[in-house]
Amino acid sequence: MSQVRLRFAPSPTGYLHVGGARTALFNWLLARKLGGTFVLRIEDTDVARSTQESVDAILQGMEWLGLDWDEGPFYQSDNFPLYKEHVDRLLAEGKAYKCYCSSEELEAKREKALAEGRKPKYDGTCRKLETDVPGKPFVVRFKAPLDGVTAFDDLIKGPISFENSELDDLIIQRSDGTPTYNFVVVVDDASMGITTVIRGDDHVNNTPRQILLYQALGSPVPRFAHVPMILGSDKTRLSKRHGATSVMAYRDMGFLPEAMINYLVRLGWSHGDEEIFSREELIEKFTIEAVGRSAGVFNTDKLLWLNAHYIKSGDPERLATLLLPFLADRGVDPSMGGPALPTVVRTLQERAKTMLELADGAVFYYTPLPLFDDEAIAKHVKPETAGYLQSLATALETAADFNHDAVEVVFKEVCAGLGIKMGQIGPAVRIALCGGTVSPSIYEVMEVLGRDESCRRLSRAIARFSA
RNA sequence: GGUCCCAUCGUCUAGCGGUUAGGACACCGGCCUUUCACGUCGGUAACAGGGGUUCAAGUCCCCUUGGGAUCACCA
DSSP states (O other): OOOOEEEEOOOSSSOOBHHHHHHHHHHHHHHHHHTOEEEEEEOOOOTTTOOHHHHHHHHHHHHHHTOOOSEEEEEGGGOHHHHHHHHHHHHHTTSEEEEOOOHHHHHHHHHHHHHTTOOOOOOOGGGGOOSOOTTSOOEEEEOOOSSSEEEEEETTTEEEEEEGGGOOOOEEEOTTSOBOHHHHHHHHHHHTTOOEEEEEGGGTTTHHHHHHHHHHHTOOOOEEEEEOOEEOTTSSBOOGGGSOOBHHHHHHTTOOHHHHHHHHHHSSBOOTTOOOOOHHHHHHHOOGGGBOSSOEEOOHHHHHHHHHHHHHTSOHHHHHHHHHHHHHHTTOOGGGSSSOHHHHHHHHGGGOSSHHHHHHHHGGGGOSSOOOOHHHHHHHOOTTHHHHHHHHHHHHHHOSOOSHHHHHHHHHHHHHHHTOOGGGTHHHHHHHHHSSSOOSOHHHHHHHHOHHHHHHHHHHHHHHHHO
């Protein structure tokens, strides 16, 4: 058991989106690989924007992906006394100070600076204040160094450094007494003993301020790894307008969690020429250093390909269970009768890219009277077709066995006897059994449907085709 | 605008000074085939530009260009 401690710290203001899922995955993977601890922390200091629904949605997303945590979830809203304590300590040590500038004043200064082409950073008005101003509202600012350099060696991006003169005195406590993000993150990561912080690279600019805070607090600075963003097809930040961004939306669109995991990890990380990784392989092969430095475009086609792979190679029993809700959406309940679902899945899984397609393909098995596709009938049913089907049905009724191979033999014998080719009868049989022109092999379908049901569907079609 | 980051096929990437620049998705063909798929074989397609360093640069350095992130009493 190593001492490595990692964390995923989402703010509950929405669903778990694919970008967040990926950073959670990287944290989880590293923790599992190194035998470390994975902590889940909910960053809900913004009480107004945080909701319980979001917390639930995030946990649900993590569970669906199979990213289990060892500690937590911890809520920052439970830690306010701890943050206050640290603010007071910094204040007492002269490492922070009270600032009485109103937000209106600051806003005005910021706009003026911007208008004059200067940097909009705090001018330090209250930094020199010697005494408190009783009765006046204040925020607490961290007293940042005026010169020098703050640098760190990012596990993904390499050495990064900032001039301290570029940083200003950030607010660590609001006028209402609540702490701000950059401060609580540091206090929590320090108190939870986080050794490696893996997060989105939109945080690199926050890192130097946080390092300064660790130092002021007298806590060891963790290692940082900033993972690149996920982009949409037009290379801008991935958003709803590029399609779904919520992890759970992908489940609803028929994706398997293992496909999502495999896709997410390969977006920005690779291991030679390998594309397919099981969870175990990932834990064995993943290294944070091999994560790429540049942003990547989310590509649904590749996700779809991976999903197809996992459906194709998946366990029919498990797929059957996962398929139930999708079938229910289509008004199908296999427990009410019909062939066993795993058997049905077996005939469909190599041609479905999503669970939606799998469900669509399964419906006809459970529909006693499939709706005939008129267009297909017009194209494939000829005057002589009904007669062919009758011959086939008769032969089928009396066949010794009724399985894929036996049915195939009967088909061939009937065709030979009739002097026709498979193509002259196959499409019509498919319509008779399934209603349309797309389905698994008709031998397979017959075996799954069984002799009685197959013949019943054939008779019904013969009646229809002779009319 | 300041600061920071990034840059190999359309997309995800391999490459860690010497390669016919490899793989995967997508796309286009052939094969397989009773449908749709699967599978299989093959093909199109990239080092952003310019300077250096070096016998040798996609690989190292600098500049340009182009993207992105961030500059809140949000996280």
